[in-house]
Amino acid sequence: MTEVTARAPSKVIVLGEHFVVLNSRALSTAVSIYSRATAEDGGEGVIIESKSMGVRARLDVGSRAPDPRLEPFAEALRRLRSMDYDLAPARVVVDSDAPPSAGLGSSASTVAAFLLAYTTLVGDPLNKDNLFSITLAAEDVAHGASSGVDPATVVYGGTILYSIKDRVIERLEGPIRGARLIIADSGVRRSTAGPVMSVIELRRRLGQPAELIYSAADIVALRGIEALKRGDAAELGLLMNFNHGLLSAIGVSSPELEDLVYAARAAGALGSKLSGAGRGGIVIALAPEGSEDKVTGALRARAPWVLKPEVGVPGAEVVELTR
Ligand code: PMV
Numbered sequence: 001m002t003e004v005t006a007r008a009p010s011k012v013i014v015l016g017e018h019f020v021v022l023n024s025r026a027l028s029t030a031v032s033i034y035s036r037a038t039a040e041d042g043g044e045g046v047i048i049e050s051k052s053m054g055v056r057a058r059l060d061v062g063s064r065a066p067d068p069r070l071e072p073f074a075e076a077l078r079r080l081r082s083m084d085y086d087l088a089p090a091r092v093v094v095d096s097d098a099p100p101s102a103g104l105g106s107s108a109s110t111v112a113a114f115l116l117a118y119t120t121l122v123g124d125p126l127n128k129d130n131l132f133s134i135t136l137a138a139e140d141v142a143h144g145a146s147s148g149v150d151p152a153t154v155v156y157g158g159t160i161l162y163s164i165k166d167r168v169i170e171r172l173e174g175p176i177r178g179a180r181l182i183i184a185d186s187g188v189r190r191s192t193a194g195p196v197m198s199v200i201e202l203r204r205r206l207g208q209p210a211e212l213i214y215s216a217a218d219i220v221a222l223r224g225i226e227a228l229k230r231g232d233a234a235e236l237g238l239l240m241n242f243n244h245g246l247l248s249a250i251g252v253s254s255p256e257l258e259d260l261v262y263a264a265r266a267a268g269a270l271g272s273k274l275s276g277a278g279r280g281g282i283v284i285a286l287a288p289e290g291s292e293d294k295v296t297g298a299l300r301a302r303a304p305w306v307l308k309p310e311v312g313v314p315g316a317e318v319v320e321l322t323r
Contacts (some may be wrong), residue, residue: 002323005038006116008316010098010309011105011153012183012284013275014236015224015243018199018250019217020147020162025169027224028149029159031183031309035096035109036319037117043089048073048114051095061087072111072138079134080119088122099305101189103276105150111138112154112316120318131155131316132167144193157315161225170225174312177231179270179286181311182296184303186256188280195252195277202250213246220246237270237286244273252278260302267291267298 009030016026048070049056057066061081065074073094081087094114098106112135119126126134135151149162161170203210220239227235244261247253253261257274264272264285272285287295292308299306 001040001042002121003038003040003320004117004120004318005036005320006113006120006316006318007034007036008109008112008116008154009034009157009313010109011150012181012282012311013103013149014159014181014284015239016217016221017149017276017278018196018247018252019214020149020164021196021200022203022214023164024214024218025161025163025221026147026149027159027161027221027228028153029181029311030153030157030313030315031104031181031311032313033098033104033307033309035094035098035106035113037092037094037110037113039090039092039117039121041088041090041121043091045089046077046087046118047091049091049093050110051093052100068142072107072142073114075141076111076115076134076138079137080115083130085119085124086122090118090121092118099185101191101281102185103278103281104183105154107142108135108139108150109154109316111135112151116316116318120321125318128155128315144196146192146196153315155315157313159225159228159312161221172225172228172312173314176228176233176236176286176311179233179237179288180292180308182264182269182285182287182292182299183275183282183307183309184260184264184285184299185282185305186254186260186280187304188254188256190277190280192277195279199250199252210250213249217243217246233286233288234270240271240273240284240286241265247274247278254279256280257283260299263298263302264295267295269295
């Protein structure tokens with residue numbers, strides 16, 4: 001029997017969510033909160049078991065997945081079939097440490113881990129570019145059109161400057177010098193599609209003033225990667241605060257998110273903002289060296305969970321292969 005385990009990191013958008021959907025650039029980083037997939041050969045057909053969803057089902061490329069939450073995996077297999085993959089029988093168990101619908105890209109990272117484990121098992125591991133494009137297609141079928149920043153971050157890893165047009169424009173590895181990224185959950189779950197559609201509608205209705213905000217966000221993301229390269233955490237924090245204001249302007253903040261954002265700043269964060277689709281989900285704070293505990297404590301007093309992951313970690317990878 002052959003067994004393969006692959007994992008993919010979660011993602012945190014540091015600057016530029018929403019604006020990236022309509023062509024602005026965004027800065028996103030891979031964080032050490034992992035989704036894993038373990039594939040073993042044998043059995044009949046391709047069986048998927050998701051521990052976090054509590055489902056087990058056989059995926060059939062000719063029909064819809066028996067549970068809508070498994071549809072991205074079924075679509076991933078359809079894409080493999082169209083690339084002439086022989087869909088050998090296997091059992092794939094997937095699991096994620098990232099809570100769903102929080103802004104961490106758990107669905108993209110689970111699908112990427114699934115695809116990498118399965119294609120390695122069948123002897124033809126997808127390269128990064130194909131892994132990205134199939135993960136993106138699988139995500140789109142389940143969640144509606146997206147910018148692709150989630151699949152790009154979890155597949156390529158590191159910290160990326162991203163646009164829909166050019167995909168990964170620039171990629172850095174490793175942590176943010178002089179500061180620590182802290183993630184706090186508002187405890188409010190939401191879909192991505194709802195806020196995304198309302199922002200697109202707002203831009204259509206408002207026209208020019210909204211377009212100016214998109215241009216500002218684009219430059220903010222570019223300035224963000226430049227600040228990272230210089231190790232200028234103070235400037236990155238400032239850009240995060242500014243970006244949060246732009247996200248408030250387009251209507252995706254909420255009282256719960258504002259509470260966390262301002263608590264982090266009061267405790268000494270260089271910057272803090274909502275991250276992901278907003279109206280719930282997570283906020284991120286950039287704590288300077290020496291203030292980490294104070295910022296973490298302020299957030300812990302308000303949030304159901306707070307994490308301090310490594311950032312800029314490698315993308316999807318095989319972690320174990322036994323024959
Ligand atoms: O909250 P999430 O993880 O679904 O992030 C979505 C990011 C958006 O920019 C709002 C949408 C997208 O496709 O880029």
